[in-house]
Amino acid sequence: MSHEPRIDVETRAQRVEHSLTAEQIERIAEALGEQGVWFATPPTRQGQARTADTIWDLVGDRPHEGHTATGRAAVHLAEGHTELTRPLILADGFGYGPSDLDGLWRWFNAPYQQGTPGFLDQLRTMGIDVVLLGFDQRHTHIQANAAVAVTCVQRVIAERQGDDQLVVGGISMGGIITRYALARMESERVDHQTDKYFSWDSPHLGAWIPLVLQQLAYLHEALQPRSDGPGQAELIRSPAAQQLLWGWVGDADYSGPVMTSSPLRAQFLDDLRRVGGFPARPYKLGLANGVGNGAGPDLPPGTPVFDLDFDPLRLVARIQPDMGELQNVGTLRFDAPKWTSATSWVPAFDGAPGGTLDSWGQIAKAMDLPIQDRFRSSCFVPAVSAIALARDPFQWQSDLYEDLTDLPKDETLLDAFCCDTANAPHGAVTRTLAEWFLEQLAGW
Structure with missing residues (x-):
């Protein structure tokens, strides 16, 4: 018998808030940490960013839901090139606000092995022109940013000298944006x-x-409303998060199914199917930051990561339990009012093999909470998602x-894929993935 994964909350957060005094709310908000967008990856500051040969301002070729997205592309010509000749487009991924194209260069060109040039420098040495594609609102609808990707592809074709074919893809959500863009064009x-x-650890x-961490972000906003900027849950409530996340909750009080709680995800998946799912013409490559042997990080389901008394505040947050009914994932208590959250039939995602995100670590830092190092990062993009296992996203x-x-070839929607040798940070440029990708491009 199958059950639909769901979440249930007892004692609504709004009731907790209304039963507290202003002083109590202030004390809880202080204990819960500072304002700022949670789960947003900070830009890469280390290393030197190469100055782009050209910067393009891009406008989506059509609006989506009345919004026309915009972005920019940084063109880095290959060694010896004075014109765009052999273009590779690499699109930026999931995050809040505008892309940092210098940071994207630093991320992808950081040396993954002593004595070896950075990945992007190796591409340029191979005669490949690198076009870094960024978006002014990474958190908006995928379809809107895909229209920017379409414009970028058309600009590259118009600027290119000769008739060499393109390589197009991206990191994280950038791989989904370009997948949709190419499929839509076809x-x-x-x-x-x-x-x-290509897609680099794309979901x-x-x-x-x-x-439970999504809920904590909403809880913080309920107790300390946004004032002069975005709140902790701004990235979670964004269209991009709703379209990408397997399980999503819209507020701290939500009870119900978690796979189908946002209509935006169902609408995007329907749009993706309508345009063909994947582009048919290109050879499709996938890189996964997770291992392929089924071994995830050591995160025992149901283990408390935070189990703290602030006196009189009590906070408990747990690693996602493995299935079961009404499994506790979080508790917040202040004197009498108590908020509790429990999941049913949700699998143990946190410990799955895949590209990791320091979600727990970010919350610990924001809330100034002690945390064991092994609990800082958990699975963000499961390996089976990054290699496009041939499954219904809802099942x-x-x-x-x-x-x-x-894996039999008909079990993936890609033509070839590579998994990492360890569960690495989401989007990391490791030796295993970089060398495999460079081999794939060697004959191009």
Whole structure:
């Protein structure tokens, strides 16, 4: 018998808030940490960013839901090139606010091995022109930013000298944006002239941020409303998060199904199917920051990460339990009022093999909480999602720990994929992934 994964909250956060005095609310808000967007990855500051040869301002080729997205592209010509000749487009991923193209360069070009040039420098040495594609609102609808990607592809084709085909893809959500853009162009019979598509730890089946941490972000806002800027849950409530996350909750009081709680995810998946799912013409490559042998990080389901008394505040937050009914994931108590959260039939995502995100670590830092190092990071993009396992995105949870080492070809929607040798940080440029990708491009 199958059950629909869901979450249930007892004692609504609003009732907790209304039963407290102003002084008590202030004390809780102080204990819960500072304002600021949670789960947003900070820009990469270390290393030197190469000055782009050209910067393009881009406008989406069409609006989505009345909004026309905008972005920019930084063109880095290959060694010896004075014109765009062999273009590779690399799109930025999930985050809040505008892309940092210098930070994207630093991230992808940081040396992954002593004595070896950075990944982007190696591409340029191979005669490949790198076009870094960024978005002014990374958190907006995927379809809107895909329209910016379409504009970028068309600009590259118009500027390119010769007739070499393109390589197009991206990191994280950037791989989903470019997947949709190329598929949309094919469905409209627009020639994207792309020979290879790639995704770098992209959540083809969905991504994961622990449900209890999403709720804590909303709880903080309920007790300390936003004033002069975005609140802790701003990224969680964004269209991009709703479209990408396997499980999503819209506020701290929500009780109900977690896979289908946002209509934006269902609408995006329907749009993706309508344009063909994946582009058919390019050879499709996938890179996963998770291992392929089914072994995830050591995060025992149901283990308390935070179990603290602030006197008189009590906070408990747990690693996602494995299935079961009404499994406690969080408790917040202040004198009499108590908020509790429990999940039913939700699998143990936190410990699944995959690219990791320091979600727990970010919360610990924001709230100034002690945390064991092994609990700082948990699965963000499961390996089965990054390699596009051939499953329905609403029905794939039973395969989280599947061994992918001898996966039959018809079990993935990609033509080739590579898993990492360890569960690395989401989007990390490791030796295993970089060398595999460079080999894939060697004959291009």
